[in-house]
Amino acid sequence: MTRSELIAELVAANPHLQGRDVELIVSTVFDEISGALARGERVELRGFGAFTVKKRDARTGRNPRTGESVSVEEKVVPFFKAGKELRERINLGGQSRARRPARPSAARLTLLPD
Structure with a gap:
Protein backbone atom coordinates (compact mmCIF):
# COMPACT_ATOMS: atom_id res chain seq x y z
CA MET A 1 0.00 0.00 0.00
CA THR A 2 1.35 3.39 -0.93
CA ARG A 3 0.94 6.60 1.04
CA SER A 4 -1.68 7.90 -1.43
CA GLU A 5 -3.61 4.61 -1.22
CA LEU A 6 -3.56 4.84 2.59
CA ILE A 7 -4.90 8.39 2.43
CA ALA A 8 -7.61 7.35 -0.06
CA GLU A 9 -8.74 4.47 2.17
CA LEU A 10 -8.83 6.69 5.25
CA VAL A 11 -10.89 9.30 3.39
CA ALA A 12 -13.31 6.59 2.24
CA ALA A 13 -13.62 5.20 5.77
CA ASN A 14 -14.08 8.67 7.29
CA PRO A 15 -16.36 10.69 4.99
CA HIS A 16 -16.68 13.43 7.60
CA LEU A 17 -12.98 14.31 7.08
CA GLN A 18 -11.65 16.21 4.07
CA GLY A 19 -8.90 14.69 1.95
CA ARG A 20 -6.42 17.47 2.69
CA ASP A 21 -6.97 16.99 6.44
CA VAL A 22 -6.33 13.24 6.21
CA GLU A 23 -3.21 13.91 4.13
CA LEU A 24 -1.97 16.36 6.80
CA ILE A 25 -2.64 13.83 9.57
CA VAL A 26 -0.80 11.02 7.77
CA SER A 27 2.14 13.29 6.91
CA THR A 28 2.35 14.54 10.50
CA GLU A 44 6.16 2.25 20.11
CA LEU A 45 2.64 1.91 18.75
CA ARG A 46 0.86 -0.52 21.07
CA GLY A 47 -0.67 -3.44 19.24
CA PHE A 48 1.22 -2.55 16.05
CA GLY A 49 4.93 -2.57 16.79
CA ALA A 50 8.03 -0.61 17.67
CA PHE A 51 10.42 1.38 15.53
CA THR A 52 14.02 1.68 16.71
CA VAL A 53 17.40 2.43 15.23
CA LYS A 54 20.26 -0.05 15.21
CA LYS A 55 23.94 0.64 14.73
CA ARG A 56 25.79 -1.41 12.13
CA ASP A 57 29.54 -1.55 12.63
CA ALA A 58 32.00 -0.81 9.85
CA GLY A 67 34.35 -9.29 -6.36
CA GLU A 68 36.66 -6.51 -5.14
CA SER A 69 36.85 -5.82 -1.37
CA VAL A 70 35.14 -2.59 -0.35
CA SER A 71 35.08 -0.92 3.06
CA VAL A 72 31.57 -0.20 4.32
CA GLU A 73 31.34 2.58 6.90
CA GLU A 74 29.50 2.36 10.20
CA LYS A 75 25.86 3.39 9.89
CA VAL A 76 22.57 3.58 11.72
CA VAL A 77 19.53 1.87 10.18
CA PRO A 78 15.83 1.87 11.09
CA PHE A 79 14.42 -1.36 12.52
CA PHE A 80 10.80 -2.43 13.02
CA LYS A 81 9.60 -5.15 15.37
CA ALA A 82 5.97 -6.18 14.95
CA GLY A 83 3.79 -6.21 18.07
CA LYS A 84 1.93 -9.24 19.34
CA GLU A 85 -1.49 -8.14 18.05
CA LEU A 86 -0.10 -7.43 14.56
CA ARG A 87 1.61 -10.83 14.44
CA GLU A 88 -1.60 -12.55 15.55
CA ARG A 89 -3.64 -10.68 12.95
CA ILE A 90 -1.20 -11.57 10.17
CA ASN A 91 -1.03 -15.21 11.24
CA LEU A 92 -4.82 -15.35 11.25
CA GLY A 93 -4.43 -15.29 7.47
CA GLY A 94 -7.48 -16.39 5.53
CA GLN A 95 -9.27 -17.67 8.63
CA SER A 96 -12.53 -16.10 9.64
CA ARG A 97 -12.38 -13.61 12.49
CA ALA A 98 -15.12 -15.59 14.23
CA ARG A 99 -12.61 -18.39 14.90
CA ARG A 100 -10.27 -16.07 16.75
CA PRO A 101 -10.64 -16.43 20.52
CA ALA A 102 -12.23 -13.41 22.11
CA ARG A 103 -9.83 -11.36 24.18
CA PRO A 104 -10.79 -8.37 26.31
CA SER A 105 -9.31 -5.15 25.04
CA ALA A 106 -9.13 -1.71 26.57
CA ALA A 107 -9.95 -0.27 23.15
CA ARG A 108 -13.37 -1.96 22.98
CA LEU A 109 -16.36 -0.42 24.66
CA THR A 110 -19.83 -1.90 24.62
CA LEU A 111 -22.72 0.36 25.45
CA LEU A 112 -25.80 -1.27 26.87
CA PRO A 113 -29.23 0.40 26.91
CA ASP A 114 -30.52 1.56 30.32
Missing part, protein backbone atom coordinates in the same frame (compact mmCIF):
# COMPACT_ATOMS: atom_id res chain seq x y z
CA VAL A 29 2.39 11.01 11.93
CA PHE A 30 5.12 9.88 9.52
CA ASP A 31 7.15 13.06 10.14
CA GLU A 32 6.97 12.58 13.91
CA ILE A 33 8.06 8.94 13.66
CA SER A 34 10.94 9.89 11.33
CA GLY A 35 12.00 12.76 13.57
CA ALA A 36 12.02 10.60 16.68
CA LEU A 37 14.12 7.94 14.93
CA ALA A 38 16.53 10.62 13.67
CA ARG A 39 17.00 11.69 17.30
CA GLY A 40 17.73 8.06 18.24
CA GLU A 41 14.44 7.62 20.11
CA ARG A 42 12.22 4.54 20.14
CA VAL A 43 8.66 4.81 18.80
CA ARG A 59 32.95 -3.89 7.87
CA THR A 60 34.63 -5.11 4.72
CA GLY A 61 32.18 -6.00 1.98
CA ARG A 62 32.50 -7.20 -1.57
CA ASN A 63 31.45 -5.54 -4.80
CA PRO A 64 29.09 -8.17 -6.28
CA ARG A 65 29.99 -7.19 -9.85
CA THR A 66 33.78 -7.29 -9.56
Whole structure:
Protein backbone atom coordinates (compact mmCIF):
# COMPACT_ATOMS: atom_id res chain seq x y z
CA MET A 1 0.00 0.00 0.00
CA THR A 2 1.35 3.39 -0.93
CA ARG A 3 0.94 6.60 1.04
CA SER A 4 -1.68 7.90 -1.43
CA GLU A 5 -3.61 4.61 -1.22
CA LEU A 6 -3.56 4.84 2.59
CA ILE A 7 -4.90 8.39 2.43
CA ALA A 8 -7.61 7.35 -0.06
CA GLU A 9 -8.74 4.47 2.17
CA LEU A 10 -8.83 6.69 5.25
CA VAL A 11 -10.89 9.30 3.39
CA ALA A 12 -13.31 6.59 2.24
CA ALA A 13 -13.62 5.20 5.77
CA ASN A 14 -14.08 8.67 7.29
CA PRO A 15 -16.36 10.69 4.99
CA HIS A 16 -16.68 13.43 7.60
CA LEU A 17 -12.98 14.31 7.08
CA GLN A 18 -11.65 16.21 4.07
CA GLY A 19 -8.90 14.69 1.95
CA ARG A 20 -6.42 17.47 2.69
CA ASP A 21 -6.97 16.99 6.44
CA VAL A 22 -6.33 13.24 6.21
CA GLU A 23 -3.21 13.91 4.13
CA LEU A 24 -1.97 16.36 6.80
CA ILE A 25 -2.64 13.83 9.57
CA VAL A 26 -0.80 11.02 7.77
CA SER A 27 2.14 13.29 6.91
CA THR A 28 2.35 14.54 10.50
CA VAL A 29 2.39 11.01 11.93
CA PHE A 30 5.12 9.88 9.52
CA ASP A 31 7.15 13.06 10.14
CA GLU A 32 6.97 12.58 13.91
CA ILE A 33 8.06 8.94 13.66
CA SER A 34 10.94 9.89 11.33
CA GLY A 35 12.00 12.76 13.57
CA ALA A 36 12.02 10.60 16.68
CA LEU A 37 14.12 7.94 14.93
CA ALA A 38 16.53 10.62 13.67
CA ARG A 39 17.00 11.69 17.30
CA GLY A 40 17.73 8.06 18.24
CA GLU A 41 14.44 7.62 20.11
CA ARG A 42 12.22 4.54 20.14
CA VAL A 43 8.66 4.81 18.80
CA GLU A 44 6.16 2.25 20.11
CA LEU A 45 2.64 1.91 18.75
CA ARG A 46 0.86 -0.52 21.07
CA GLY A 47 -0.67 -3.44 19.24
CA PHE A 48 1.22 -2.55 16.05
CA GLY A 49 4.93 -2.57 16.79
CA ALA A 50 8.03 -0.61 17.67
CA PHE A 51 10.42 1.38 15.53
CA THR A 52 14.02 1.68 16.71
CA VAL A 53 17.40 2.43 15.23
CA LYS A 54 20.26 -0.05 15.21
CA LYS A 55 23.94 0.64 14.73
CA ARG A 56 25.79 -1.41 12.13
CA ASP A 57 29.54 -1.55 12.63
CA ALA A 58 32.00 -0.81 9.85
CA ARG A 59 32.95 -3.89 7.87
CA THR A 60 34.63 -5.11 4.72
CA GLY A 61 32.18 -6.00 1.98
CA ARG A 62 32.50 -7.20 -1.57
CA ASN A 63 31.45 -5.54 -4.80
CA PRO A 64 29.09 -8.17 -6.28
CA ARG A 65 29.99 -7.19 -9.85
CA THR A 66 33.78 -7.29 -9.56
CA GLY A 67 34.35 -9.29 -6.36
CA GLU A 68 36.66 -6.51 -5.14
CA SER A 69 36.85 -5.82 -1.37
CA VAL A 70 35.14 -2.59 -0.35
CA SER A 71 35.08 -0.92 3.06
CA VAL A 72 31.57 -0.20 4.32
CA GLU A 73 31.34 2.58 6.90
CA GLU A 74 29.50 2.36 10.20
CA LYS A 75 25.86 3.39 9.89
CA VAL A 76 22.57 3.58 11.72
CA VAL A 77 19.53 1.87 10.18
CA PRO A 78 15.83 1.87 11.09
CA PHE A 79 14.42 -1.36 12.52
CA PHE A 80 10.80 -2.43 13.02
CA LYS A 81 9.60 -5.15 15.37
CA ALA A 82 5.97 -6.18 14.95
CA GLY A 83 3.79 -6.21 18.07
CA LYS A 84 1.93 -9.24 19.34
CA GLU A 85 -1.49 -8.14 18.05
CA LEU A 86 -0.10 -7.43 14.56
CA ARG A 87 1.61 -10.83 14.44
CA GLU A 88 -1.60 -12.55 15.55
CA ARG A 89 -3.64 -10.68 12.95
CA ILE A 90 -1.20 -11.57 10.17
CA ASN A 91 -1.03 -15.21 11.24
CA LEU A 92 -4.82 -15.35 11.25
CA GLY A 93 -4.43 -15.29 7.47
CA GLY A 94 -7.48 -16.39 5.53
CA GLN A 95 -9.27 -17.67 8.63
CA SER A 96 -12.53 -16.10 9.64
CA ARG A 97 -12.38 -13.61 12.49
CA ALA A 98 -15.12 -15.59 14.23
CA ARG A 99 -12.61 -18.39 14.90
CA ARG A 100 -10.27 -16.07 16.75
CA PRO A 101 -10.64 -16.43 20.52
CA ALA A 102 -12.23 -13.41 22.11
CA ARG A 103 -9.83 -11.36 24.18
CA PRO A 104 -10.79 -8.37 26.31
CA SER A 105 -9.31 -5.15 25.04
CA ALA A 106 -9.13 -1.71 26.57
CA ALA A 107 -9.95 -0.27 23.15
CA ARG A 108 -13.37 -1.96 22.98
CA LEU A 109 -16.36 -0.42 24.66
CA THR A 110 -19.83 -1.90 24.62
CA LEU A 111 -22.72 0.36 25.45
CA LEU A 112 -25.80 -1.27 26.87
CA PRO A 113 -29.23 0.40 26.91
CA ASP A 114 -30.52 1.56 30.32
